[in-house]
Amino acid sequence: xxxxxxxxxxxxxxxxxxxxxxxGISYIWLVPLIALIIALGIAWQxxxxxxxxxxxxxxxxEGVRAxxxxxxxxxxxxxxxxxxxxxxxxxxxxxxIRVDKELGPFLDENAEFWIVKPQITARGVxxxxxxxxxxxIEGSWDDQRGTPQRQFExxxxxxxxxxxxxxxxxxxxxxxxxxxxxxxxxxxxxxxVGHISEPGLTASGDAVEAQAFIMAPHDRLITTGTRFWDVxxxxxxxGAGGVSLDVESIATLxxxxxxxxxxxxxxxxxxxxxVFSVYESEDLARESVxxxxxxxxxxxxxxFEGSIGGLEVGAPVELEGLRVGSVLxxxxxxxxxxxxxxxxxxxxxSVQPRRLELESQASREDALEFLASAVQGGLRARLANQxxxxxxxxxxxxxxxxxxxxxxxxxxxxxxxxxTVPGELSDMNATAEGLVERVQNLPLDxxxxxxxxxxxxxxxxxxxxxxxxAPDAFLGLVNDTREVIQSEALQTxxxxxxxxxxxxETLVAELNQEEAINSLLAALARAxxxxxxxxxxxxxxxxxxxxxxxxxxKANDLPLEEFVLQASGLVETANxxxxxEDAARIPGELTxxxxxxxxxxxxxxxxxxVENANKTLASASEAADSVATxxxxxxxxxxxxxxxxxxxxxxxxxxxxxxxxxxxxxxxxRDLRETARSISALARAIERDxxxxxxxx
Amino acid sequence: xxxxxxxxxxLTARAAGLVGCLHCGSVWPKDTSRCGLxxxxxTSRRNASLQHVWxxxxxxxxxYIPANLxxxxxxxxxxQESSSTxxxxxxxxxxxxxxxxxxxxxxxxxxxxxxxxxxxxYLATVIRRGGAIDSHSLHKLHEVVEFIGRWSMIDVxxxxxxxxLVHLAFVVNIDPGVAAICFALSVVFTMLSALSFDPRIIxxxxxxxE
Numbered sequence: 001x002x003x004x005x006x007x008x009x010x011x012x013x014x015x016x017x018x019x020x021x022x023x024g025i026s027y028i029w030l031v032p033l034i035a036l037i038i039a040l041g042i043a044w045q046x047x048x049x050x051x052x053x054x055x056x057x058x059x060x061x062e063g064v065r066a067x068x069x070x071x072x073x074x075x076x077x078x079x080x081x082x083x084x085x086x087x088x089x090x091x092x093x094x095x096x097i098r099v100d101k102e103l104g105p106f107l108d109e110n111a112e113f114w115i116v117k118p119q120i121t122a123r124g125v126x127x128x129x130x131x132x133x134x135x136x137i138e139g140s141w142d143d144q145r146g147t148p149q150r151q152f153e154x155x156x157x158x159x160x161x162x163x164x165x166x167x168x169x170x171x172x173x174x175x176x177x178x179x180x181x182x183x184x185x186x187x188x189x190x191x192x193v194g195h196i197s198e199p200g201l202t203a204s205g206d207a208v209e210a211q212a213f214i215m216a217p218h219d220r221l222i223t224t225g226t227r228f229w230d231v232x233x234x235x236x237x238x239g240a241g242g243v244s245l246d247v248e249s250i251a252t253l254x255x256x257x258x259x260x261x262x263x264x265x266x267x268x269x270x271x272x273x274x275v276f277s278v279y280e281s282e283d284l285a286r287e288s289v290x291x292x293x294x295x296x297x298x299x300x301x302x303x304f305e306g307s308i309g310g311l312e313v314g315a316p317v318e319l320e321g322l323r324v325g326s327v328l329x330x331x332x333x334x335x336x337x338x339x340x341x342x343x344x345x346x347x348x349x350s351v352q353p354r355r356l357e358l359e360s361q362a363s364r365e366d367a368l369e370f371l372a373s374a375v376q377g378g379l380r381a382r383l384a385n386q387x388x389x390x391x392x393x394x395x396x397x398x399x400x401x402x403x404x405x406x407x408x409x410x411x412x413x414x415x416x417x418x419x420t421v422p423g424e425l426s427d428m429n430a431t432a433e434g435l436v437e438r439v440q441n442l443p444l445d446x447x448x449x450x451x452x453x454x455x456x457x458x459x460x461x462x463x464x465x466x467x468x469x470a471p472d473a474f475l476g477l478v479n480d481t482r483e484v485i486q487s488e489a490l491q492t493x494x495x496x497x498x499x500x501x502x503x504x505e506t507l508v509a510e511l512n513q514e515e516a517i518n519s520l521l522a523a524l525a526r527a528x529x530x531x532x533x534x535x536x537x538x539x540x541x542x543x544x545x546x547x548x549x550x551x552x553x554k555a556n557d558l559p560l561e562e563f564v565l566q567a568s569g570l571v572e573t574a575n576x577x578x579x580x581e582d583a584a585r586i587p588g589e590l591t592x593x594x595x596x597x598x599x600x601x602x603x604x605x606x607x608x609x610v611e612n613a614n615k616t617l618a619s620a621s622e623a624a625d626s627v628a629t630x631x632x633x634x635x636x637x638x639x640x641x642x643x644x645x646x647x648x649x650x651x652x653x654x655x656x657x658x659x660x661x662x663x664x665x666x667x668x669x670r671d672l673r674e675t676a677r678s679i680s681a682l683a684r685a686i687e688r689d690x691x692x693x694x695x696x697x
Numbered sequence: 698x699x700x701x702x703x704x705x706x707x708l709t710a711r712a713a714g715l716v717g718c719l720h721c722g723s724v725w726p727k728d729t730s731r732c733g734l735x736x737x738x739x740t741s742r743r744n745a746s747l748q749h750v751w752x753x754x755x756x757x758x759x760x761y762i763p764a765n766l767x768x769x770x771x772x773x774x775x776x777q778e779s780s781s782t783x784x785x786x787x788x789x790x791x792x793x794x795x796x797x798x799x800x801x802x803x804x805x806x807x808x809x810x811x812x813x814x815x816x817x818x819y820l821a822t823v824i825r826r827g828g829a830i831d832s833h834s835l836h837k838l839h840e841v842v843e844f845i846g847r848w849s850m851i852d853v854x855x856x857x858x859x860x861x862l863v864h865l866a867f868v869v870n871i872d873p874g875v876a877a878i879c880f881a882l883s884v885v886f887t888m889l890s891a892l893s894f895d896p897r898i899i900x901x902x903x904x905x906x907e
Binding site: 028029031032034035036038039042043046068070 | 748749752753754755756757759760762763767778779780875879882886
């Protein structure tokens, strides 16, 4: 199809053709001419509008398709991928991108390219549009026209910040990578002001570093006095202020993050790429300021005697509770004191002059001067515990008023020596000793006994087969009481007492024949009265018992409330009986009687009627023996009464504390117990030596 | 000449001193300039016929180049744009196994236009330079070219219909590319080229050979 090469045909034909052209019909040739112009125009437009073809090398071209994947700049399409091929070493993918013509001059060495893929992170979802439309390549470059470049290295992930974005790029260093997560936020007072790039190991491998970008205008917050700390997860602190739970944000729980604050006052702006450490907590970050030795810090040497166990490098040095420095190092050395080798402990500390009560611009010399005068005024260093329960030590600078005179040894090398005083540590020991002593002095035995008896009471109650069987228990008690009261011992006591009284009476009758013993007679009469009153008292007991039996019987049938009411009445009755003068005076009267008896016997002895008296005494001795026999059973009796009362007490105490009934009952019981105790004491005395009754000693 | 005339199956109008009207088919004396029936101009031979053929042919050929180089369709599926040329589309169809559709497209968009260019060029060349010709097959060829030329427009119709119907906003969008217009123009120009051809010249060439 090459029609142009029309060879020379017959002459006639040619002339015909030439004539046709000359005839002016050649206007038709305008059509292909115009067509040519249009086609050339289209071609020229297409070629001239074609931008430069750039090549970007990626490790992998995930989701990138030739003729389809777009290059975007600030989400505007500025190019399209033309072809994808492999580098000669097959290690990389070379993506050729046709870029819009007008952007060509901006693609200099600052340009960055990365592939945008859908990402779902703890902070949210990004690149969602690429789920449907597929990945695209995002480019970033600044507004400076540099030397155009055609070869670029693609980034594996989006850059920390877009080219042209203002801010400060710094390096964060942490001991563990867990504290730095790619894309994790950087907070200042809880506000997100930047983010972290992918962390990587340092060259030596002893720490983890990550680039961080602080967005303008927050970048001016970063100074040399800024400290970063980890806010990932949450921290629970237990301190003097109670329990504190710190959570920066829910997102940081998952992906971590760092926060920062300016903790040091002498702050200067930092340059791009400054390196900062990330501390584990805010407290550590703040304290780190003291651990760093700064050029104008003042170093001092302290000498201590005795143990410095618990002191660590970095331990705080405090002046009146305010931290002013830290311990640099310490060691022991042998010193010659009066020709004798002696171990001395040397502690080097550093003090920050501006933390002392000085101007902020204080120099070393100013600080030394201040310290020298302070030492004159009694400033001393001493060891102290960091906390009440902490074995860790700190150095305290304190003013001791009556301190032995000392000076700041400025001539000592390498550091001046600050005089010390023995630490506060012994105080703690002394306090502990005093405490122990006091504890030892406590009437523990008594307390224990009381406690045991209380426990026993409780045990009794608990063992009383539960509360609803209380009436039964009460009944048993009442029966016991009845048994006690009706026991032979008590009965015989009364009888014996009667017999004794009779015999005494007889004795008195015999003595009556002698005129000299009128007074004895009178005394015996009184003794008789006493005995009678005892009898009365003892006689009165069955009545109580009967009432108790009745009551108990009723209680067996009646509901507990009524039982309680009746018990209340009973107790009142019992109270009335027990509070009667007779009962209360038993011991007293007995004693009176006995003393009078003794007096009578004394008279008898002095009256020269010894023979008769001997006989009398023999009978009296017999009587006393009888009394003793009777009395021997008394301890048992009182013990039983006592235990009964204890049980009753325990039982009744369960019917509501502080109720009126309870109070009355308890009062009554207390009276009962006292009476019982008095009887017991008397019985014991009699038991110990029955003849005392007669001899009066 | 007499021998030649004998060989010719029939007498041409011109030789008979007549001129035929191409419009209504009536025959008039040789020098009649206007048809007495329908009033159209009468000419025994269109002398500029080959000029026209070649002019249209070139115009068609020129537009056929961008029609093949530039994309015919711009398809945007879920925001992702793709464009394909005619041949690219055919290859794509083949890749997807649509052999029949691929053949139809290839036939209508490549074979017919290219064949038409060759056929017209052949006709024009042969007629101009003379040489051994079979006037009967030349007439047949001309008829086929004229008949089949319009079917090339099938591509343009597909593009027009698709771009008119498939406008589903973000989901899928089809727009005609530059090539569609070029192709349409190319087809139109080749059709004009074929129409410009005056088949009666074939008779003259046959006579000349005689």
